Amino acid sequence: MTISYVxxxxxxSHADTVTCDYPSGVAAGQLAILQVVSAHPDESTPSxxxxxxxxxxxxxxxxxxxxNTGPRRLTWFVRELTGGDAQPTTSIATGGSGxxxxxxxxxxxxxxxxxxxxxxxxxxxTSSGTAFSAVGADALTWAVGDFAxxxxxxxxxxxxxxARAIAASGITFDTVTxxxxxxxxxxxxxxxxxVHTTVTAGSGTQAPTVTATLGxxxxxxxxxxxxxxxxxxxxxxxxxxxxxxxLVSVTGLLDDDVTSVxxxxxxxxxxxxxxxxxxxxxxxxxxxxxxxxEQPFGIAINYMAELTDVMGNVWTVFSxxxxxxxxxxxxxxxxxxxxxxxxxxxxxxxxxxRDATTFNVGGRLVVVGxxxxxxxxxxxLRTETDEAGDALDEVLxxxxxxxxxxxxxxxxxxxxxxxxxxxxxEAPTWYDEYRWWTLDVAQVEAWPDxxxxxxxxxxxxxxxxxxxxxxxxxxxxxxxxxxxxxx
Numbered sequence: 062m063t064i065s066y067v068x069x070x071x072x073x074s075h076a077d078t079v080t081c082d083y084p085s086g087v088a089a090g091q092l093a094i095l096q097v098v099s100a101h102p103d104e105s106t107p108s109x110x111x112x113x114x115x116x117x118x119x120x121x122x123x124x125x126x127x128x129n130t131g132p133r134r135l136t137w138f139v140r141e142l143t144g145g146d147a148q149p150t151t152s153i154a155t156g157g158s159g160x161x162x163x164x165x166x167x168x169x170x171x172x173x174x175x176x177x178x179x180x181x182x183x184x185x186x187t188s189s190g191t192a193f194s195a196v197g198a199d200a201l202t203w204a205v206g207d208f209a210x211x212x213x214x215x216x217x218x219x220x221x222x223x224a225r226a227i228a229a230s231g232i233t234f235d236t237v238t239x240x241x242x243x244x245x246x247x248x249x250x251x252x253x254x255x256v257h258t259t260v261t262a263g264s265g266t267q268a269p270t271v272t273a274t275l276g277x278x279x280x281x282x283x284x285x286x287x288x289x290x291x292x293x294x295x296x297x298x299x300x301x302x303x304x305x306x307x308l309v310s311v312t313g314l315l316d317d318d319v320t321s322v323x324x325x326x327x328x329x330x331x332x333x334x335x336x337x338x339x340x341x342x343x344x345x346x347x348x349x350x351x352x353x354x355e356q357p358f359g360i361a362i363n364y365m366a367e368l369t370d371v372m373g374n375v376w377t378v379f380s381x382x383x384x385x386x387x388x389x390x391x392x393x394x395x396x397x398x399x400x401x402x403x404x405x406x407x408x409x410x411x412x413x414x415r416d417a418t419t420f421n422v423g424g425r426l427v428v429v430g431x432x433x434x435x436x437x438x439x440x441x442l443r444t445e446t447d448e449a450g451d452a453l454d455e456v457l458x459x460x461x462x463x464x465x466x467x468x469x470x471x472x473x474x475x476x477x478x479x480x481x482x483x484x485x486x487e488a489p490t491w492y493d494e495y496r497w498w499t500l501d502v503a504q505v506e507a508w509p510d511x512x513x514x515x516x517x518x519x520x521x522x523x524x525x526x527x528x529x530x531x532x533x534x535x536x537x538x539x540x541x542x543x544x545x546x547x548x
Contacts, residue, residue, distance in 0.1 A: 174290030
């Protein structure tokens with residue numbers, strides 16, 4: 062896994078607005094970084110270009126705002142390129158005396174990973190002198206191979222710099238490579254400088270100190286933008302059980318410093334949280350596994366995970382599409398995982414109650430009532446084999462909190478849902494294995510998120526293994542058991 066510097070584009074500057082060119086050699090999948098210096102009497106923040114993400118900003122350095130003196134703002138914008146990307150435009154407030162904005166873009170490539178991750182720390186040096194040192198306000202996590210971009214801005218246009226470097230306790234950095242060192246001559250002027258280095262040894266969470274030796278005394282702002290190849294990913298695998306369940310695995314969390322995960326099921330633009338996968342604390346864990354037993358049938362869906370890292374940054378990863386198929390309608394318990402193949406026979410008639418009282422006030426009827434209830438109805442079902450009939454009886458007998466999940470063979474959102482069982486009637490026939498079932502139900506909310514769907518049961522293990530020694534021979538870790546398909 063290696064991150065490489067690809068190249069940089071031309072520097073652009075203006076009183077309030079700049080549009081930057083991409084450097085030569087850019088390609089889809091690379092990370093483009095836009096380094097911006099700005100100055101304004103109000104210290105205004107540059108606007109974020111369309112499709113880009115701001116990766117931190119700081120105005121500092123102290124002093125009185127003026128020509129080659131006073132505070133300057135350093136801002137990072139980042140974007141993973143997709144190919145044919147539009148040129149980015151960023152601007153500050155117009156009309157400020159001596160205002161200036163300057164920017165230059167560069168890009169990075171990677172050899173591995175599932176994407177890009179970045180964190181940043183800013184600091185300022187307010188003591189005018191030639192030994193520039195800015196201590197980062199935020200501690201960053203560091204690991205071997207991390208790519209560190211060091212950005213500097215100074216108010217003096219002509220200030221030169223050398224010996225640019227970064228230090229963090231317990232971390233060894235390679236010699237820096239210089240790339241940008243440009244004079245910004247518009248308005249009150251500024252200096253824009255950038256170098257990069259990599260971590261060669263050590264790991265830990267430390268605040269960086271960014272330093273340089275200046276050719277003449279100045280103050281300014283510096284930042285370390287730590288870039289890393291992402292390791293986190295999400296995948297969904299269909300389990301070979303009835304009714305279908307999807308095993309969703311979110312992996313590579315440790316290397317990306319992920320401390321919290323939320324998993325969603327994505328159907329078109331709709332996002333539905335997966336059971337027991339909302340804001341899960343994953344500190345110290347590398348993998349999060351969840352079983353989705355409530356996915357729609359006959360419809361292609363994806364899974365999305367929101368990953369929050371130790372710095373509070375939120376990242377998203379997506380699985381490929383997966384479609385669960387059945388040849389029947391299904392009544393199931395999405396917590397225990399059991400279910401039955403049925404045929405929904407009768408058309409549904411939704412009934413909704415409303416507690417209301419009517420008053421005759423001077424010949425005028427006044428109705429006072431509460432909100433209308435959720436739907437209730439009677440399902441007429443058919444099971445066609447003894448096995449299916451016994452399975453439905455088991456679901457009705459042991460439904461978690463008395464709640465059933467009823468779904469058509471190809472899911473119909475307006476019909477499918479969670480229903481509380483009120484009464485049920487079983488009518489077996491004399492001449493075949495068919496049974497007719499009448500279920501009186503009331504629509505309810507889904508099970509609480511705290512109830513995790515079962516991926517396997519102890520009975521599944523007992524059906525497959527006779528002794529603990531047999532189990533240990535096949536599984537090196539408990540995680541391997543959780544990921545196994547006992548269907």
